[in-house]
Amino acid sequence: MTNLSGTLLIEFLTEELPPINLEQNIGSPFAESIREQIAGFLNDDSSLKVIVAPRRFGCVINGVNSIQKDQTLLRKGPAISMGLKDGNPQPALLGFAKSCGTDWQNLEQRDDGYFYFTSLVKGKSLDEVLPETILNGLKKVQIAKGMRWGDNDFTFVRPVHGLTVMFNDKVIDCAALGVKSHNETSGHRFMSKESVVFADANEYFTKLEASGKVIAEFNARKKLISEGLTTKASELGFTISPIDGLIDEVTALVEWPEILVGEFDKKFLNVPQECLILSMAKNQKYFALLDNNGKLTNKFLFVSNLISKDPQVIIEGNQKVLSARLADAEFFFEFDKRTPLKEFVSKMAKVVYHNKLGSQLERIERLQQIAAKIAEKFEFLKVKPIDANNTARLLKADLATEMVGEFPELQGIMGKYYAEFNGETQEVANAIEKHYYPRFSGDNLPDSNLAIVVSLADKLETLVGIWGIGLIPTGDKDPYALRRAALGIVRILLKHKIDLKSLLEITFDAFKDKNFTSKIIAELYEFILQRAENYLTSVGGYSTPIVRAALKSLSYQFERDDLGIDKSLTRLDKLLPYLSDLGQDTKAIELIQANKRIKNILEKNASNFVGEYDSKLTNNLPETELANFLFGVKQDMAIDGNYQEYFDKLLEAGPILAAFFENVMVMDENSDIKNNRLALLQAAQVRFNYICNFAELS
Known part of the structure; x- marks a missing residue:
């Protein structure tokens, strides 16, 4: 069988698909699933284009081979020590060999101490795998609620009327969602009467656009709409009021976009502009226009799904519908104003929060x-x-108003x-x-x-x-x-x-x-x-250890109201940049390692000691030097936010701590001395955790 390279086309023709998140919920999941499943057929330079339009979804993938690459499969068997005893195969080895369809002598013994079986699986043809691949791709489509049509016993988001599946100039035989594959589709519902027939998968986009008046690729259509809106607004001397997701939703509603300009009665501008903008976007999918001062104008843009011989008819129709919508908003606003805001509060007694x-x-x-x-x-x-x-x-209070009841997004506003x-x-x-x-x-x-x-x-x-x-x-x-x-x-x-x-x-x-x-x-x-x-x-942009070290000190201080330190998050503004540079300091590295050791010791003995450090119980020079250093640190520096000075002082503790751990047995046989030294380490931890938890930096 000759291995050919070329283009794969898959397109489902449907009734109008739900526009919200159409590309994210239907188009991309399906297309990405197809690409992942046929990865073994793809060249290194293969490319994917997603088909998503109001009445169709699918994909076009270039750089596809007609025969899958051969695969080498490696199976791991039992340990050699378990599979062979005195040179004789044991049941585990014989069972593994049988499952591989070979004799145990043909198995490979590797240096890691296990048997392995290597097999070569010949690649399948694209015709062979594609029917199941398409069905699996459909399972990735995110459908909130499915529907049945005709006598079918399956469900899908909308009825399906056609399936086009081609590899180069060949139709691949398969069926899904009640339809069989062929090499044709329908074009624009109003601007294209004849079926669009493809001689080759490569011509899908160009021929569908030229003959069917459909721009099938979502991103191409979105780019056309976005640029058209910006250009038209600029020509009018205005800017578009941005609404999250509106361009995506409009892109999912039209197959052949045409930008038109409408206007509404200026009397509606007495209503807060947020209400009008939201009403236009949410109810009509229109784009409000703002002047140079950010004020709403009485003009708007909308995207028609066809080119009309008389666009004024379309414009007037849309203006009439919008006028009714804005009249509703005006009514809500005037009705709400009759009641003082304070009186809306009492109405909240009848509204359950939880x-x-x-x-x-x-x-x-x-x-x-x-x-x-x-x-x-x-x-x-x-x-x-x-x-x-x-x-x-x-x-x-505004939660009880008519306007917010209609447009919850306006609460607060x-x-x-x-x-x-x-x-x-x-x-x-x-x-x-x-x-x-x-x-x-x-x-x-x-x-x-x-x-x-x-x-x-x-x-x-x-x-x-x-x-x-x-x-x-x-x-x-x-x-x-x-x-x-x-x-x-x-x-x-x-x-x-x-x-x-x-x-x-x-x-x-x-x-x-x-x-x-x-x-x-x-x-x-x-x-x-x-x-x-x-x-x-x-x-x-700070690293996790740096941030965690700073925040852990706040956790430590949660139960320590006696510390008198600033426990607000504002201190991080100065602290985090300093900690980011601290890791390069050799003294800091010594202190970080010592602090982690302190943390481990204290955690292991958390319930075994109480009390304050008593200097009278020591006769050990390294211990005395550590105590003198720790109790000589002026905590006021940290309290006042002098982090640089405070850290510079703490960094002097590295060699002192090293000498302490080298010469002092913390867990002394004498319980009083042991507890006293644990109290000293706790005092050290308190001072280190004033600003950050050094142990997190290790």
Whole structure:
């Protein structure tokens, strides 16, 4: 059989596919699965193009061979010592040889002490493997809900009407989802009446585009749309208001994109622009246009799925539909304004937050208490507790409004507008919106101290409440977004000198009626520090040992309120760059190794000693020198944030510790001396862990 090299085409023709995440859920999983399964047929320079359009999905792979590469299979058998006894084969060896279809003498004995069997498997033909390969590829398609059609007993996301499978100029015989393979497909539903027949798989994209008026490759269509929108907006002197995922969704809705311009009545511009932008994007898949000042204009762009002889008809039709949508938004806005924002709060008593945590009103009352206590505790923020309390009461009020009921994405934003309308100060209105910030890793932080206080209160209330009832995130499951809340707290605390433990204690007190166990404070402290580690390594670019060393010292200080040290995350701003350079210092390496040894000794004897170090119990010079050094270290340097000076002093401990371990038996037969030396090592660990856990740097 001659081995040919060429192009493989697979295309399923369907009814309109669901547009949201079409490429991620259907196109790419299927295409990538096909490529992985036929890896043995591919040349080194093979390439994959994904077919994803409203009515089709599949792939075109270049550099495919018609015959699979031969494979050498190696099977490992029993140990030689078990397989042979005095030169005679044992049952284990005979059984292995039989399973390989050969005599035991044909097996290979290798230097690692085992028998092996090597076999050559001839490559299969593409025709032979492709039917099963396609079926396996379909299993990778992510379908939320399948459907049946006709008399079929299988399900798929949408009915399938055709299957095109070709290798070069040959149709490969196979069937799937109730259809058999051939060399033709349908083009655009409105712009192409005849079937598109392919003489060769290579001409799929060009012929489908020329004759079928379909741009089948998702990324090519997306690029065309993106560039067309940008060009058209620029011609009008505007910019497009960005909406996450909208271009992808529109790309999944059209096969032949045409950019058109529409406009709406300027009276709708009295409605907050976020409402109009979201209504256009969510309901109609339109792109709002902003002027040079970022203000919404009454013009918009949309993507038509065909070229019309009279595009004005299409434009007017879309404008009419949009006008009705914007009228709805206008109604919601005017209706909500009839009720003062404060009156929406009482309605929250009827809205369940969680059956174990009460109503949204109970949640609001906890937020008030937490926010007021944070303002009272951290006076440097200069937020009056009464202001924090009153603002917190309004944070969730807009959840009861018509606008947020229609567009949940506007919570906080509408609260700001309604607060402004009701005469609240700009600071309060801003805090209502910004209390949700930061919403994701790169998002802006709350931009006022009042907003910081209520933002922390909101995130802490969520964390302690949900954690307290046992709904702890596991694996990739985090339905209440506790990781996001923790990350938001981390990002705020990295910029503001606020003690995390105090925040958790304040929040815990707000749940006294829930009888939560106090251990959740320590659990959440570690959970939040883990988010800090992830953020500082992935975004900050610091190595994991460096970040872990700095954060472990905070864990150590959790139970040591007597240390008097700054336990806020803001100290990491100076500390992490210094630790990054520390690993190159030979003195630091000595100290790191010694500290790890101290850690191991103390962990092994954690329950065997108590008390403070007594200098009267030593007559050993290395021990005395270590004690004098440790108790001579001025911890005020660390407390004041003079990390460079403090570390420079600690680095002098390397040779002293080395002499101590070389000349002193810590585990002395005399229990008093042993415990005293353990106390000395504990004193050393305290000083090292003031700033970072040196053992993590090893």
